[in-house]
Structure formats: C-alpha cells, structure tokens
C-alpha cells in the first residue's frame with residue numbers, strides 16, 4: 001500500500017534523527033521503542049507498528065502543512081487523534097476563510113451559495129459567475145417557500161435593474177481558529193525542517209497546547225500577509241537582535257487564488273508581540289540586504305544541510321538555538 005510506504009519513509013526519517021539525538025546526548029527523553037516516533041503535537045511515543053492503521057487505535061497518520069485543500073503536502077506524521085482534532089477543529093476554519101475570500105471575488109466559473117434579501121426575508125440562491133462581470137442567480141424552489149419565491153420573481157420582473165441585497169453564505173471561520181491553523185502550519189513546517197533538534201523543548205508546550213486544545217486561548221502570534229512573493233517560500237532564521245526567531249513563509253493555494261503568509265515562530269522567552277513590536281518599529285524590509293529591519297539571512301547555514309543525519313549541521317543549529325536560551 002502506497003500510504004504505508006510513504007508513512008514508513010517519514011517514520012524512518014524522523015525516528016532515525018530522534019535516536020541519533022538521544023545517542024549524542026542532545027535529548028534525554030526515555031525512548032520506548034527500538035525505533036520511536038514522537039508525535040510533534042502531543043509528544044506521545046509511537047513504534048513502527050503504528051504506521052499500520054489496523055494494529056492500533058491511535059496510529060500515525062500523514063500530516064499536511066498547509067492543509068491539503070490549500071495546496072499543502074504531507075511532510076510529517078502526527079497521531080490520528082491530533083490529526084483529526086486539529087483538522088476538524090481548526091484547519092476547517094482556515095479553509096473556509098480562504099473560500100469566503102475566493103467567493104467574494106467571484107472568480108469565473110465559480111458557484112457558491114448565498115442569500116438575497118427581499119421584504120425582510122432571505123431567499124436562498126446559488127450564485128454563478130460567468131467571468132464577464134455577470135452573475136447568475138439560481139433560486140431553487142426546494143430551498144425556498146414557493147409562494148414567496150414567486151412573489152420575489154414577479155417583483156424582479158417589474159423592477160428591472162433594481163439592486164439586490166446579495167449576501168454570500170457565511171462559512172464558519174472563527175478568527176482565533178484561523179490563526180491557530182496558521183500557527184499549526186508554521187509549527188509543522190518547522191518540525192519538517194528541523195525535526196526534534198530543538199522543538200521538544202518545553203518552551204514550545206504552549207504552542208502545542210494552543211494547536212491541540214480547543215479550550216486553550218490563542219495567545220497571539222505574528223502573521224504577515226501579502227508582503228511576500230512565491231520565490232520567498234521557505235523556512236528562514238531571523239537574526240535581528242532581540243527578534244531572533246524562525247520565520248516560515250508559506251502559500252495557501254486554491255484553484256483560484258494564492259495567499260502567501262509569513263509567520264514568526266519565537267525561539268526564546270520573548271513574547272511574539274514583543275518581536276512584532278521590535279520589528280515593526282524598524283519596519284519590515286524582508287530579504288533586502290543591508291536594509292534596516294528583518295533580514296532573512298540564510299548565509300549562516302547551508303540551505304541544503306542535512307539536519308537529520310549530519311551531526312555537524314545539527315550542532316550548528318543547536319548552538320544557535322541555545323545561544324538564546326541560556
């Protein structure tokens with residue numbers, strides 16, 4: 001089965017690094033299995049048997065970051081519980097948010113649901129955009145009171161050119177959950193790049209809690225939208241003094257649109273808002289060399305460094321990380 005094979009590849013990649021870090025004394029967690037995988041969200045331990053769904057209840061599943069409906073790819077494993085909780089509770093809100101934005105732009109060929117207000121009541125409608133600036137509204141009798149709909153249609157026929165109060169259907173997209181979904185994407189992207197080098201640090205427990213526990217309030221993280229272009233996608237180090245952090249630039253894609261988001265994942269005990277304030281005081285000049293502001297400096301590490309097997313590269317990252325945590 002193709003899925004088991006791709007789960008196996010991901011399992012081996014992260015598990016090998018985990019055991020290497022243990023052997024080198026970088027982490028001191030007791031590993032339960034000969035080959036162990038730690039779910040990056042709940043930190044539970046899993047064995048290679050857990051990539052086979054039928055054997056255990058809470059098996060390992062492939063995790064998409066960003067969500068696959070927004071063009072993400074399967075870059076890590078999370079346990080089934082974390083994957084489905086986050087999927088239902090938070091990712092769905094992000095997907096809906098992007099859909100609402102798409103719907104509001106009436107891309108050619110799209111159809112979505114909405115309502116038209118008439119005499120204080122709503123008529124259910126399907127809105128189709130033909131891409132020529134023309135919208136077609138379809139009112140189904142089965143979704144509306146037929147008598148009221150007849151009255152509405154008669155009214156339109158007598159008042160050609162009258163404005164309609166058209167509203168698109170509101171899809172559930174709670175802002176806090178949208179932000180949590182973005183935070184989860186950034187966290188999983190960081191895990192995919194660095195594995196367990198520093199993410200097992202208890203410093204990240206708050207972020208894990210925000211992602212996995214719906215009752216935990218969102219504590220405020222830094223997202224920057226519409227400031228980047230597709231050539232800047234990736235994971236970077238921000239090296240500015242007092243704002244040292246990991247910076248992920250990722251893309252949310254639908255059939256119709258691409259939204260590029262930047263997220264600062266803090267590295268040390270500085271609140272995300274403090275980093276944000278620090279950076280905004282100086283202004284963002286991301287990727288512009290020698291300018292004031294955020295420098296996406298990729299010169300201190302090798303972009304193609306093997307952070308899963310090469311101890312020299314792993315130590316380089318670790319030393320950088322530790323220099324902000326001592």
Ligand SMILES: [Zn+2]
Nearest residue numbers: 039042079082
């Ligand atoms: Zn988990």
